[in-house]
Amino acid sequence: ARGAVAITANCGYSVRHQAALAAAVGVPVAATSLILLPLLLRQYPVTTKIAVVAADASCLTDEMLGLNNSADKARVVIGGIEGGVMWQNEMKRPPPYTEPVQIQIELEACIEKLRTDNPDIGAILFECTLFPLVSPALRKKTGLPIYDVTTLCELTFAAA
Structure with a gap:
């Protein structure tokens, strides 16, 4: 209104x-980058996996990810940085500031492990809204497309 x-x-x-x-x-709602996952699964070949990287992967469910069939589930690899400095800070109230370099270090380690275990990852989807702080650097470092809430917002507002 x-x-x-x-x-x-x-x-x-x-x-x-x-x-x-x-x-x-009565307007589009882009509450989470996770709503991009079904789109990404259709944009990439069926032989390509999509990595979903979360602040706390233990919180993610198939329902939250919109995974309704076994073929899609088999293509999604989930990782998280739970237990790290950023996660520990975010559990405090109020959360103290986490340096972007710390977020990048934690994400790099997570992505490296996911890619070692799953060399067929073709794209990464970041769940956490703090991760876009380092998305450009990680795109450059990994050579992979990285989608996040910023990607979703740009798409949504470009169409509005």
Whole structure:
């Protein structure tokens, strides 16, 4: 009613509220980058895996990821940086600042392990809204496309 053309959120786990938010308002809702996963699974060849990297991978479920069939499930590799400095900081209230270089170090280690175990990863989807701070550097370092909430917001607002 006040002129919003879209609504976004600041936590990837807002996926739990995506459907309710979209049903309650008359504008596009981009509550989480995780809603990009079905799109990515269709954009890449069926032989390519998509890595989903989360702040805490133990929180992700197939339902949250929109994985409804075994073929899609087999193509998704999940990793997280739970237990790291960023995760520990985010568990505090208020959360203390985490240097972007620390986030990058933790993500690099996670991605390296995922790629070692799954060399057929063709793209990465970041769940956490803090990760875009280092997405450009990690795109360059990994040579892989990395999608995040910024990617989703750019897509949503470009169409609004």
